Amino acid sequence: MLLPWLVTCLVGCAVILSPVSEGCGPGRGYGKRRSSRKLAPLAYKQFSPNVAEKTLGASGRYEGKITRNSERFKELTPNYNPDIIFKDEENTGADRMMTQRCKDKLNSLAISVMNLWPGVRLRVTEGWDEDGHHSEESLHYEGRAVDITTSDRDRNKYAMLARLAVEAGFDWVYYESKAHVHCSVKSEHSVAAKSGGCFPGGAWVTLEDGSKRLIRDVRPGERVLASSASDGSGALVYSEVLTFLDRDPATRKQFYSIRTESGATLPLTAAHLLFVSEGNCSEGAEPTPGSMRTIYASDARLGQCVLTTVASEGVRQGEESMKGAGRFSRISRVSVHEDVGVYAPLTRHGTLAVNGVVASCYAVVDGHGLAHWAFAPLRLLYHWTGFAGSHFGDTGVHWYSQLLYWIGSLLLDSEHFHPWGLTDPGR
Structure with a gap:
């Protein structure tokens, strides 16, 4: 029970004391404005x-x-x-x-x-x-x-x-x-991981009217296609975007590009969490509850199955969920490339479909469930106020993500984190 109490206390302090945002861009103007001391x-x-x-x-x-x-x-x-x-x-x-x-x-x-x-x-x-x-x-x-x-x-x-x-x-x-x-x-890898998992600005999501929108143009309050289950295997729903955990239009990062046999290609940073099949999978099959787990994008391997959002046509605007869940598709290729812009939207369900592939909103920590639980206070803040502690247009890592990273570094062992995100202090 120690961790929940600490999270509650620290979140309260952070809401009162923290800046609205803290930039992650390099050079002059980086981060908080320094006092004239x-x-x-x-x-x-x-x-x-x-x-x-x-x-x-x-x-x-x-x-x-x-x-x-x-x-x-x-x-x-x-x-x-x-x-x-x-x-x-x-x-x-x-x-x-x-x-x-x-x-x-x-x-x-x-x-x-x-x-x-x-x-x-x-x-x-x-x-x-x-x-x-x-x-x-x-x-x-x-x-x-x-x-x-x-x-x-x-x-x-x-x-x-x-x-x-x-x-x-x-x-x-x-x-x-x-x-x-x-x-x-x-290292650049460590900074990428610490800044939270991200997608490039040219990736797209599906809005509830069925249209596609580039992730860099998504606004908080809009509803995007996501999964209702914590392991990605649940019914597809339209989930409200609460805020961006990271947003920087100018920075250039390396992205892992996950291509599937169905033709979908998902780009995401190394430490971002991706849902994959726990065991054997058949191309085009629907997942069963508990059949998925999360891995880091950098751990994706050929033959693993991810969830793709097929047959999204015909969903009525305002409809809460689609019939069924995503469909399995095997990973056929994993490559690395550079792209400009990093964006990490947070939805109410903690999941979203990007380029037609279901992924987690979270990164760095080794479990989607743990990360989603840790962000509960931020979702509660949004529920109470309609505001998630950061204005749209702010760049950099969300202050709440930085707070959780700090708490995690104090309370959790390094094996719970992506190796490019945390370093074992004992080494």
Whole structure:
């Protein structure tokens, strides 16, 4: 009974104290507007946040070295910001290579440096390391870490430089040496997972008049095709959209594309929950109660069956449910691609059909039922007020999702979460 009480208390506090929304976009303007307070420099050997670099509360676990010949090299992007000096002692341009998140934070920091010290620029002494010059499992090998100074190499500035890096949004900052400050960020995979499972803006849903609408154009209050059962096997219904758990039209993400033998293709992020058959399935058959379970999109395999919404024609506007449930269709292909825009609508039933495939509204945690229960207070808030704590048009992760993520990280073991979303603090 501890968890329900904690959820109730924390939700109450969050409703009163939390901002309406918190952006997830990178660079200047990220997140909450910072107060005009006096910034305190970091002390020598201090790191922020006060946890180990490769743990949940900081930059997360090491995911493996990236080389120029590896598939993951495409995760890195060059930074040609003229306001940043790159030492590039190898003369290979390696110091300019970094993940997009690291690039965004570094560019934001460069602006802060110029604002605080006119005529001084940010300087990067170490970036991506392809030569093995750092310790084992260093985040430099993934393009997620940089060592920085100021262009004038005034060591009296480095304590404040470290503070500026914290304010710029780096996930871990360490005043490591009198000669430099070390900064690192979470992996793109981890950020994608933490931002909640999403669909691309070009995916579509079915409205109760039978028409299709792009998910980026859906509005809270509209009713979309969904499943009435917590395992996706129930009757198809039109469920009201309460809010968006994540919404960012501009961000670019990787999506798993799940294609079925019936021709349906569902794109969704790695940590999003998808309903699949528990055992053997026949193409075109209706599911029986309890025959479905949820998996992460990144765990989808050929031969598994998902639910497709066939024969949706003829449903009358305003009709609560369709006859029957979705139909099984085997997964024939799983691929990964990039797309622009991330959208995660939350419906009253916690499910929705996207591109004709039934999926959960939830992500990161390993069970749809647990996630749906955890969002009950938000549904209750909507029932009482007609408002789910976020205005349409706000971008970023919904504050309630962030609250649950924080609670989950305190109370649940890491195996309950997608590996790209949480890192075991004990490792």
